[in-house]
Amino acid sequence: MSRIEVRDLEKRYDDAVVLERMSLTVESGSFCALVGASGCGKTTFLKIILGQEQATKGTLTIDGAPIAPEPDPDRGIVFQRYSVFPHLTALQNLILVADFKAAGPFARTFGVRRKEARVDAEALLERVGLAHARNRYPAELSGGMQQRLAIAQTLLGRPKVLLLDEPFGALDPGIRGEMHDLLREIWDETRMTILMVTHDISEAFKLADRILVFDKIRRDPQAPTAYGAHIAHDVPNNPAKPPVAGDLARVARSLGARDNHPHQPEGESP
Amino acid sequence: MRLVNARPGRGSSLALGALPILLVLGAYVYASAQRLSANPDDKLLPSIPQMWRAFLALATEPEKRSGDILLWSDTLASLERLGIGVGAATLSALTLGIAIGFIPRIRATLGPFVAVLSVIPPLAVLPILFIALGLGEASKITLIALGIAPVMIRDIAGRTADIPEELIVKAQTLGASTWAMIIRLVLPQVLPRLLVAVRLQLGPAWLFLIAAEAIASTEGLGYRIFLVRRYMAMDVILPYVVWITLLAVLMDWILARLSISAFPWAHPREAGR
Numbered sequence: 419m420s421r422i423e424v425r426d427l428e429k430r431y432d433d434a435v436v437l438e439r440m441s442l443t444v445e446s447g448s449f450c451a452l453v454g455a456s457g458c459g460k461t462t463f464l465k466i467i468l469g470q471e472q473a474t475k476g477t478l479t480i481d482g483a484p485i486a487p488e489p490d491p492d493r494g495i496v497f498q499r500y501s502v503f504p505h506l507t508a509l510q511n512l513i514l515v516a517d518f519k520a521a522g523p524f525a526r527t528f529g530v531r532r533k534e535a536r537v538d539a540e541a542l543l544e545r546v547g548l549a550h551a552r553n554r555y556p557a558e559l560s561g562g563m564q565q566r567l568a569i570a571q572t573l574l575g576r577p578k579v580l581l582l583d584e585p586f587g588a589l590d591p592g593i594r595g596e597m598h599d600l601l602r603e604i605w606d607e608t609r610m611t612i613l614m615v616t617h618d619i620s621e622a623f624k625l626a627d628r629i630l631v632f633d634k635i636r637r638d639p640q641a642p643t644a645y646g647a648h649i650a651h652d653v654p655n656n657p658a659k660p661p662v663a664g665d666l667a668r669v670a671r672s673l674g675a676r677d678n679h680p681h682q683p684e685g686e687s688p
Numbered sequence: 689m690r691l692v693n694a695r696p697g698r699g700s701s702l703a704l705g706a707l708p709i710l711l712v713l714g715a716y717v718y719a720s721a722q723r724l725s726a727n728p729d730d731k732l733l734p735s736i737p738q739m740w741r742a743f744l745a746l747a748t749e750p751e752k753r754s755g756d757i758l759l760w761s762d763t764l765a766s767l768e769r770l771g772i773g774v775g776a777a778t779l780s781a782l783t784l785g786i787a788i789g790f791i792p793r794i795r796a797t798l799g800p801f802v803a804v805l806s807v808i809p810p811l812a813v814l815p816i817l818f819i820a821l822g823l824g825e826a827s828k829i830t831l832i833a834l835g836i837a838p839v840m841i842r843d844i845a846g847r848t849a850d851i852p853e854e855l856i857v858k859a860q861t862l863g864a865s866t867w868a869m870i871i872r873l874v875l876p877q878v879l880p881r882l883l884v885a886v887r888l889q890l891g892p893a894w895l896f897l898i899a900a901e902a903i904a905s906t907e908g909l910g911y912r913i914f915l916v917r918r919y920m921a922m923d924v925i926l927p928y929v930v931w932i933t934l935l936a937v938l939m940d941w942i943l944a945r946l947s948i949s950a951f952p953w954a955h956p957r958e959a960g961r
């Protein structure tokens with residue numbers, strides 16, 4: 419169970435309003451794709467769910483409990499970059515998860531538990547197709563391999579909610595397809611709640627069962643930071659089927675058309 | 689081809705690198721020969737064989753009064769001071785640097801203090817050290833440590849603060865405590881930088897060592913140089929300078945090798961696999 423509820427959330431940096439009047443319920447086991455123009459606050463929203471940033475107003479609960487004000491194992495994250503630890507090999511990166519859990523003065527597992535952690539890590543490496551690269555450092559892995567390692571590492575943490583911030587943005591289309599298959603398999607198996615930010619609409623329709631379009635509530639050409647974004651469109655989707663043409667068009671329009679037809683700020687007739 | 693794109697090969701790099709050294713050496717030999725032919729007793733520019741004899745005497749013959757072989761007793765005394773001073777500075781850079789760079793409350797408390805410390809000219813503090821700690825080893829070692837530690841602390845604190853926030857957030861989502869992050873994430877990531885900081889600060893450390901030895905000491909490489917200056921014994925001073933240079937180069941080389949072998953991930957190209 420991991421149902422996310424957002425009520426009337428607002429986030430501002432000084433005078434700049436990033437998110438505003440944001441309300442949302444994500445059912446447990448849902449896979450939501452977050453799309454929206456660059457700079458509209460998708461990463462900020464993920465950071466608030468993570469506990470890395472605090473909301474200025476409003477509430478955010480997971481399974482009814484307010485989220486901890488700092489990152490914890492309930493919420494796992496895969497970033498676009500810097501997602502794995504560069505000073506550890508692929509295998510060590512995965513064993514590290516057990517080490518962190520063991521805590522203690524050395525933050526390290528020993529003996530039988532270390533052997534178990536190693537077996538788990540090797541099995542998972544096999545699973546994500548990195549068994550042959552177990553002793554390589556991240557700098558020696560391709561971008562796709564690094565992201566596979568990052569996803570594997572995050573899964574070992576057994577989060578309730580998996581957050582992904584443009585995880586495949588830097589990968590070429592072929593590798594991206596492989597990553598989609600991996601993510602789909604993982605979701606089918608674990609039924610974690612997943613929130614994924616992406617700029618690729620076809621990726622969103624291929625994977626998610628719900629697409630959330632971020633957009634500003636209002637737009638004031640004189641003061642671009644005066645209004646924040648909220649969820650302007652909430653589009654259900656069946657990832658098993660080709661996207662409904664109308665839905666695709668709606669999302670594409672809301673992303674593409676904004677620059678050509680800026681909304682008028684309220685109280686000012688066109 | 690543009691100048692910026694004309695890269696010398698391995699052999700010509702070596703030759704080009706040796707060129708200025710050979711030129712200076714040649715100029716010295718020529719000037720020395722000129723002066724010595726005019727006045728065989730000239731002390732200013734001794735010939736290379738003269739220097740070699742003086743150096744050999746210092747390196748092999750026990751001194752009459754103490755029975756010590758001067759070069760070795762001087763080297764040992766100096767390296768001991770340097771080692772303890774640099775070691776203490778390194779240790780404080782590691783602990784304080786990580787604490788300041790990683791823990792916001794400690795940064796707020798100690799950051800400005802260390803920033804102020806690092807702009808005090810260490811040599812201006814030397815008289816205070818002599819008065820407070822006496823003329824013995826403690827004041828010399830403290831000068832070295834105090835002279836280089838603030839810069840190293842700030843360097844390590846900066847490197848710690850530069851660790852991508854993504855990695856720190858990621859570690860926390862995997863359940864890491866502050867301490868676990870320090871020893872499994874921050875420490876390994878700043879160690880290579882610590883070696884770089886030590887290499888960079890060895891130069892200033894030698895400066896403070898020699899300055900302290902010149903003023904108050906009874907042995908040490910710096911002491912010897914300033915002692916024989918009174919007799920214009922260039923045949924001792926010059927080989928000592930070369931000896932100090934060799935020691936410094938050797939230390940730098942060892943630290944560089946150590947970094948490559950201990951932290952292969954930080955040197956993806958040099959380590960090669």
Ligand SMILES: Nc1ncnc2c1ncn2[C@@H]1O[C@H](COP(=O)(O)OP(=O)(O)OP(=O)(O)O)[C@@H](O)[C@H]1O
Nearest residue numbers: 431434436454455456457458459460461462463617
């Ligand atoms: N720490 C901060 N201080 C001030 N403003 C910030 C801060 N972090 C983000 N912002 C602002 O908040 C807005 C939203 O940023 P955010 O990174 O969430 O956008 P995004 O939707 O993820 O964009 P992209 O698609 O390009 O990744 C931006 O205008 C950004 O300038």
Ligand SMILES: [Mg+2]
Nearest residue numbers: 460461462583
């Ligand atoms: Mg973003």
